[in-house]
Amino acid sequence: xxxxxxxxxxxxxxxxxxxxxxxxxxxxxxxxxxxxxxxxxxxxxxxxxxxxxxxxxxxxxxxxxxxxxxxxxxxxxxxxxxxxxxxxxxxxxxxxxxxxxxxxxxxxxxxxxxxxxxxxxxxxxxxxxxxxxxxxxxxxxxxxxxxxxxxxxxxxxxxxxxxxxxxxxxxxxxxxxxxxxxxxxxxxxxxxxxxxxxxxxxxxxxxxxxxxxxxxxxxxxxxxxxxxxxxxxxxxxxxxxxxxxxxx
Amino acid sequence: xxxxxxxxxxxxxxxxxxxxxxxxxxxxxxxxxxxxxxxxxxxxxxxxxxxxxxxxxxxxxxxxxxxxxxxxxxxxxxxxxxxxxxxxxxxxxxxxxxxxxxxxxxxxxxxxxxxxxxxxxxxxxxxxxxxxxxxxxxxxxxxxxxxxxxxxxxxxxxxxxxxxxxxxxxxxxxxxxxxxxxxxxxxxxxxxxxxxxxxxxxxxxxxxxxxxxxxxxxxxxxxxxxxxxxxxxxxxxxxxxxxxxxxxxxxxxxxxxxxxxxxxxxxxxxxxxxxxxxxxxxxxxxxxxxxxxxxxxxxxxxxxxxxxxxxxxxxxxxxxxxxxxxxxxxxxxxxxxxxxxxxxxxxxxxxxxxxxxxxxxxxxxxxxxxxxxxxxxxxxxxxxxx
Numbered sequence: 255x256x257x258x259x260x261x262x263x264x265x266x267x268x269x270x271x272x273x274x275x276x277x278x279x280x281x282x283x284x285x286x287x288x289x290x291x292x293x294x295x296x297x298x299x300x301x302x303x304x305x306x307x308x309x310x311x312x313x314x315x316x317x318x319x320x321x322x323x324x325x326x327x328x329x330x331x332x333x334x335x336x337x338x339x340x341x342x343x344x345x346x347x348x349x350x351x352x353x354x355x356x357x358x359x360x361x362x363x364x365x366x367x368x369x370x371x372x373x374x375x376x377x378x379x380x381x382x383x384x385x386x387x388x389x390x391x392x393x394x395x396x397x398x399x400x401x402x403x404x405x406x407x408x409x410x411x412x413x414x415x416x417x418x419x420x421x422x423x424x425x426x427x428x429x430x431x432x433x434x435x436x437x438x439x440x441x442x443x444x445x446x447x448x449x450x451x452x453x454x455x456x457x458x459x460x461x462x463x464x465x466x467x468x469x470x471x472x473x474x475x476x477x478x479x480x481x482x483x484x485x486x487x488x489x490x491x492x493x494x495x496x497x498x499x500x501x502x
Numbered sequence: 503x504x505x506x507x508x509x510x511x512x513x514x515x516x517x518x519x520x521x522x523x524x525x526x527x528x529x530x531x532x533x534x535x536x537x538x539x540x541x542x543x544x545x546x547x548x549x550x551x552x553x554x555x556x557x558x559x560x561x562x563x564x565x566x567x568x569x570x571x572x573x574x575x576x577x578x579x580x581x582x583x584x585x586x587x588x589x590x591x592x593x594x595x596x597x598x599x600x601x602x603x604x605x606x607x608x609x610x611x612x613x614x615x616x617x618x619x620x621x622x623x624x625x626x627x628x629x630x631x632x633x634x635x636x637x638x639x640x641x642x643x644x645x646x647x648x649x650x651x652x653x654x655x656x657x658x659x660x661x662x663x664x665x666x667x668x669x670x671x672x673x674x675x676x677x678x679x680x681x682x683x684x685x686x687x688x689x690x691x692x693x694x695x696x697x698x699x700x701x702x703x704x705x706x707x708x709x710x711x712x713x714x715x716x717x718x719x720x721x722x723x724x725x726x727x728x729x730x731x732x733x734x735x736x737x738x739x740x741x742x743x744x745x746x747x748x749x750x751x752x753x754x755x756x757x758x759x760x761x762x763x764x765x766x767x768x769x770x771x772x773x774x775x776x777x778x779x780x781x782x783x784x785x786x787x788x789x790x791x792x793x794x795x796x797x798x799x800x801x802x803x804x805x806x807x808x809x810x811x812x813x814x815x816x817x818x819x820x821x822x823x824x825x826x827x828x829x830x831x832x833x834x835x836x837x838x839x840x841x842x843x844x845x846x847x848x849x850x851x852x853x854x855x856x857x858x859x860x861x862x863x864x865x866x867x868x869x870x871x872x873x874x875x876x877x878x879x880x881x882x883x884x885x886x887x888x
Contacts, residue, residue, distance in 0.1 A: 268522075327512060439520055442550035442563055445512045446505065 255402070255424075257300040257309045258364035259334065260355055261293040261316050263325040264375040277473045280375070289325045291437075292370025294332075295430045298437040299400060300368050301333035308402050309366070311335050315358055317351055319343050323453060330448035331440035337453040340461070350465035352384035357461040359389060364425065366407060371396050371429040382429035392422040395429040510569060517576040520549055525580040532708040533853055536700075538587050546584075546618070551577075552591040553616025556600065560612035567743070567805040571750040575798070578754015582857050583708030585751055590660045591615050593744045594865070595622025598668040598685055598736045602728040607687065611666060620665035625655040625688075625714055626737050633870050635670075635737060636680035640716060642671035647723050649673070649686065651694070651716040657864075661697050661712040664690050668740075669716075670733045680734030687725040694719030705856030742818055744865050746808065749801040749821035752829040752861050756794040759832050759854055763787060763839040770841075777839070786835040794832060797825040816878045823871035826861035833858045 265271055266286040274281045289297075303309035314329040315338040316322040326337035340354055359367065372379035386393035394400075394409025398417065401408045407422045412431050422428075440448070458465055486492045496502045505513070524542055532538050546552065555570055556562025565573065570592070577585040590596075596615045599607060614620040631637040640653025651671055661667070667688045674682035688695060698713030727736055764787055767778035777783045804817035833855040837844035844851040862868050882888040 324508065324512065327508070331512065331516075439545070439549055440512075440516055441548055442513055442516065442554065444550075445516060446509060446563065448512075449506070449509050 255303075255309050255366065256311045256313065256362065256364040257303060258355075258359065258362055258367045259293070259296045259300045259312060259314045259329065260351070260367070260369050260381070261297065261314050261325050261329050262290040262370070262373045262375075263287050263316065263318050263322045264290045264373050267291055267374055273474050273476050277475060279471060279474050287321065287325075289328050290370050290373045290375075292372060292374070292430055292432070293329075294370075294437040295432070295434050296368040296370050297329045297332050297334060298435045299397075299428075299430060300366075301438075302435065303366075303400075303402060304333065304335075313338065313362055313364065315340065315355070317342065317346055317354055317458075326453055327445075327448050328440060330451040330453075331445040332438060333444070334451075336451055338456060339453055340456045340458060342458050342465075344465075345467060346458075346465055347467055347469060348378045348380035349384055349468060350463070351381050352388055353463040353465065354458065354461055355381070355385050356388045357463055359385075366402065366424060366426060366428065367391075368400075368428045368430060371431055382427055386427040389425075389427070391425055391427050392420075393427040393429070394420050394422050396431040397428050398431050398433045400428055400434065505565075505569065510572070513569075514572050514576060516549070517551070517573050518579070520545065521576055521580050521584075525584045529581045529850060529853070530848075532581060532583055534707075536707045536710075538584060538708045542584070543587055543618075546588055550616075551588045552618035555592045556596060556612050556616040560608060560616055562612070562616035567746060567808045568802060571746060571801055571805040574747050574750035575754040575757075575801075578751040578756075579758045581706075581708065581853070582751060582755065582860075583706050586659065586706065586709035588618070589747075590622050590624060590664070591618060593747050594624035594740050595660070595664070595666070595668060597740045597743055598624070598727050599687065601739050602685070602732065602736050603687075606724070607727070611687065615666070621660055621663045622666045622668065623658050623661045623664040623714070624740065625658050625661075625667050625669040627656050627658070629654060629656050633867055636678075636683070636734060638670050638672055638683055638733075640669070640671040641675065642673045642684060642686065642721070643675075644673070644723075645720070648720045649723065649726070651686070651688065651719040651721055653716050655714040655716075657701070657711045658714050659709065659711050659864075661690075661714050662700055662710050664697075666690070667695075667714065668727065668736075669714075669721075670737055671716075673730045673733075677731075681731055683733030683737075684730045685727040685733040685736040686721050687727060688716075688719065688721050692719050692721065704859055705853065706860060741865055742815055743808075745818040745822040745871075746801060746805055746814070748861060748865050749797065749804075749818075749825035752825035752858070753794060753797040753801055755854065755858055756790065756797065756825075756829040756832040759829075759836040759851070760787070760790050760794055762851065763790070763836045766843075767839055783839055786839055790832040790835050793828045797821070797828050800824060816875055819866070819871040819874040819878070822866060823868050823875070826858075827868060829858045829861060 266288045272281045300312040304312050312334040314334045316326050317340040369382040396412045397409045398412050399410035405424050407426050410417050410419045553562030554565045558564040642649040642651050669686045669688050670683050672682045673684040694717045696715040700710040700712050768776050770777050801821045804814050804821050808814045836851050837855050840851050843849045
């Protein structure tokens with residue numbers, strides 16, 4: 255079974271994001287970038303499937319600028335077998351990504367595509383679902399457990415108020431949630447070996463799909479600064495203050 | 503070997519991440535319990551840290567000196583006790599074998615040292631032999647296919663965890679000084695080898711030093727590193743390389759402390775404004791920053807020169823002297839910037855202050871470095887090279 259894992263290069267989760275002065279977006283100049291944490295969980299799950307003998311090959315794909323090659327190398331160092339970089343310097347929205355991934359699926363014929371449930375930069379939470387729709391494949395989103403057995407994937411999902419387990423016929427789409435696994439550190443020797451694993455360089459034009467943006471970003475602003483709290487004497491004062499602020 | 507920039511960046515980034523996520527959060531706990539938790543040690547093994555200086559054909563990474571320095575700079579960003587876990591396998595515990603071992607010795611030991619399956623220590627210091635390394639009294643007397651070792655070694659890092667020791671002992675009892683010494687690989691399971699209790703130390707809790715006692719310990723002749731009489735040369739070549747590694751660790755710790763003190767200085771308010779606005783505090787920050795930068799430049803330059811095959815004995819001694827003294831000054835300023843908080847254990851600054859004191863003592867005291875540099879310069883002048 256071949257597993258395809260899309261990985262996105264995003265602003266590092268430790269970096270405090272700053273908005274550009276013209277409010278057109280987040281300033282990414284000289285900012286540390288790394289693999290979307292949910293995608294790391296996806297790579298880890300795929301590599302575990304391979305280590306368990308369930309998967310035979312793990313292919314990682316990234317869409318974005320040349321530097322996404324580093325993100326792919328990280329995935330290869332974790333244990334993926336080969337990479338595909340679809341190079342573009344333009345903004346690609348979830349629908350465009352889903353269309354490109356559909357084309358990659360047509361070429362690669364994986365039985366399972368494991369995606370992060372969302373990317374921490376735009377928090378869209380759309381690509382997996384859109385890809386499932388475009389392929390007309392079953393989907394198990396927000397996975398916290400994945401078991402593949404005899405042509406089926408049993409996916410336990412995190413839903414409001416509990417867990418739900420769905421059985422999907424392969425091929426299928428899975429999107430990963432935080433608690434699915436704890437991704438490994440790529441070992442230093444494996445980082446060296448990853449250098450020798452192949453990465454296929456592609457262009458968006460190779461896939462013949464329409465990736466024109468459907469959305470326009472009007473404005474990006476910093477979240478409002480939290481105001482200092484106040485310690486009150488007793489409960490009646492608290493109630494009257496809350497009333498004055500219109501909270502009661 | 504020299505790796506390409508992208509691979510090197512990825513490697514350094516992974517070490518940084520491990521330090522940030524696995525080491526920094528438990529610094530206080532490690533000091534409190536005087537132990538690095540097993541899962542963190544296992545994590546360091548899985549990461550491949552134990553083998554960074556072991557050649558690739560023996561399962562290591564074979565980093566060149568510059569790359570090793572870059573890793574050490576990252577390891578310096580947390581309590582030195584973490585580095586010490588892998589420190590002997592990276593440095594003094596393995597390098598005698600890497601530089602002087604024969605093919606059989608290397609094949610037998612290096613792969614297990616690289617994986618961290620076995621831990622190594624370096625036994626030079628004795629109750630009466632420290633800076634005067636040539637005065638080693640531990641005896642090794644030939645008896646057929648074996649040497650019989652007798653003597654006591656002191657302050658041996660990681661001895662209580664060690665499986666394999668590199669031991670300096672006197673094979674020629676009639677030749678005083680370094681020329682009468684040879685070095686041996688000794689398994690700690692050898693009958694007659696006893697490891698003492700870990701010493702109580704000023705700092706670096708979690709890292710341990712112990713006595714190692716040899717009482718008629720029989721060591722096969724095949725375990726001798728180099729020839730008889732090569733012991734002093736083995737010791738010096740091991741220490742030469744180690745000085746650059748230690749210099750990088752000192753620099754890393756200094757950079758960590760500078761980050762701690764500046765972040766504190768912009769938050770802490772006195773006289774109605776952050777203390778970072780006060781010029782006398784700024785002076786401490788600025789001096790620390792400039793000195794740490796100087797040390798970083800020195801150690802990288804010396805490492806690059808060593809990789810190019812140049813003799814760096816004077817440079818390595820200069821780096822060790824400057825970086826270890828520098829981090830002492832920076833730690834002192836960090837306590838000063840933190841004020842009363844710097845003296846309180848919860849803030850961790852006093853812990854670093856105690857931790858860094860050893861850097862001026864081990865792998866050659868500052869005064870030994872001064873002698874190495876002074877003598878070296880005089881020799882250059884005599885040879886008309888300066």
